[in-house]
Amino acid sequence: MRSIAPQALSALAHKLPAELLLKTLSTARAILDQEYCLKALNALGDKLPEELIPGALIAAQLIELEKYRAQALSALANKLPETLMPEALTAAQLIELEKYRAQVLSALANKLPEALIPEALITARSIVDNRYRVQVLNALADKLPELLTEALAAAQAIELESDRVQALILLADKLPELLTEALATARKIQDEKSRAEALSALAHKLPEVLSEAFTAACSIATERYRAEALSALVDKLPPQLLSDTLTTARDFQDNLSRAKVLSALADRLPELLPEALAAARSIADEPSRAQALSVLADRLPELLPEALNIIREIANEKYCTDALSSLALVLARMPVNKLFTLLPNILHKLSFRTRRDLLQDLAALIPIIFALGGSATIDEVALAICDVVKWWR
Numbered sequence: 323m324r325s326i327a328p329q330a331l332s333a334l335a336h337k338l339p340a341e342l343l344l345k346t347l348s349t350a351r352a353i354l355d356q357e358y359c360l361k362a363l364n365a366l367g368d369k370l371p372e373e374l375i376p377g378a379l380i381a382a383q384l385i386e387l388e389k390y391r392a393q394a395l396s397a398l399a400n401k402l403p404e405t406l407m408p409e410a411l412t413a414a415q416l417i418e419l420e421k422y423r424a425q426v427l428s429a430l431a432n433k434l435p436e437a438l439i440p441e442a443l444i445t446a447r448s449i450v451d452n453r454y455r456v457q458v459l460n461a462l463a464d465k466l467p468e469l470l471t472e473a474l475a476a477a478q479a480i481e482l483e484s485d486r487v488q489a490l491i492l493l494a495d496k497l498p499e500l501l502t503e504a505l506a507t508a509r510k511i512q513d514e515k516s517r518a519e520a521l522s523a524l525a526h527k528l529p530e531v532l533s534e535a536f537t538a539a540c541s542i543a544t545e546r547y548r549a550e551a552l553s554a555l556v557d558k559l560p561p562q563l564l565s566d567t568l569t570t571a572r573d574f575q576d577n578l579s580r581a582k583v584l585s586a587l588a589d590r591l592p593e594l595l596p597e598a599l600a601a602a603r604s605i606a607d608e609p610s611r612a613q614a615l616s617v618l619a620d621r622l623p624e625l626l627p628e629a630l631n632i633i634r635e636i637a638n639e640k641y642c643t644d645a646l647s648s649l650a651l652v653l654a655r656m657p658v659n660k661l662f663t664l665l666p667n668i669l670h671k672l673s674f675r676t677r678r679d680l681l682q683d684l685a686a687l688i689p690i691i692f693a694l695g696g697s698a699t700i701d702e703v704a705l706a707i708c709d710v711v712k713w714w715r
Contacts (some may be wrong), residue, residue: 337692337700372403379406383413392422396429404435411438415445424454431461439465452476456489463496470496483507484516491523501528509534514542518551525558536563540570549579553586564590577605581614588621595621608632609641616648626653626664647686654689661693 379402382394395413402410411434414426427446434442439462446458459473474497477489490504505528508520521535536559539551552567559567564587571583584598599622602614615629629649636642653661684691684703692700 337688337697338704339697339701342701342704375401375403376406379409379413388417388419388422392417392425395426399426399429399433402433404433407434407438411442411445420449420451420454424449424457427458428461431458432464434465436465443469452480453485453489456480456492460492460496467496474500483511484513484520487511487520488523491527494527505531514538515544515547515551518542518547522551522554525555529558532558532560533563536566540566545574545576545579549574549576549582552583556583556586556590568594577601578607578610578614581605582617585614585617588618592621599625608636609645612636612645613648616645616652619649619652620655623652623656626656630664643683643686646683650687650689654693656693658694661690665690665694 375398378398379395382391382398385391385394391413395410399410407430410426410430414423414430417423417426423445427442431442442458443462443466446455446462449455449458456473456476459469459476463469463473470493473493477486477493480486480489487504487508490500490507494500494504501524504520505524508517508524511517511520518535518538518541521531521538525531525535532555536552536555539548539555542548542551549571552570556564556567567583568587568591571580571587574580574583581598581601584594584601588594588598595618599618602611602618605611605614612629612632615625615632619625619629626649629645633642633645633649636645653664656664684707688700691703
């Protein structure tokens, strides 16, 4: 119970009022769930009254896992008053892993008062890994433009080409001339998946690279990765390359990969929906078939009962919950009267599960609960979970 309750609370967090979030945050801290503390603090960020911000900063610093602590501190960065900036900077400096230290320093950079900039710069320069040093120097360059030369040197010193490309793309927002260097570096990447990802990222800034990015994506040997790369490019491709993408998709042996690309193409070529649907239905693996149908159900609402029936037959609890979660957003957009007609099918399946399983399902069903009952129902569910945690601790 203690390990599952925070998952349900986390799904509720962004819909709760500040006073109730504080109550659920206390519950999460009582059962030592750091991930929920993070999510509650993230959700509290926009709702926190000014007088509660110092307490939220303390709560963030008490999170033991650096990954979650860094995310919580970063989420609070834009809400912190100048008086709390020294404490926040110290909290960043105490993070041992450079990746997470850089994340917090970058989030704080634009809010730091002038008096703290020198100390932040010393901390940035102490970062050994060039990938993370570039990130912080780039953020500080908004206040100290002269740091761009130093950031560029750090970017060019990154050994792994795919990482160097990402650093150059980051700096290109301030130094557009770096895009040429980034493109040349991307072309040298030996790993086909990484090269395709780098070229796709550059295509957002250099439309002329689209054709090359498409060719790189098509050259990926593993169908799953090829499908991911092509799907990411579809919304930017010109008509001729769309036709080529369709030809490539139809050659896929893996039905899930084929369905994924056809679904992406259907946003621009609606006439492909029947073909995408046929590919989705032919997927043998039930969780994958449910996932593919859930994606298509956004454009073909009549698929919802079929997708729900498949989900009901998935034996693996995690896969069942994941599939239900992917479908919940689509269901929540339905007219309420139609949603009520489908809800008994969902509830019937849930009625056979344990209390532990039901909490997982609640996390997946939050969009539906909100669509049917609004914020008042969400508040009641959160309070009920807190009560159950106390009873079954």
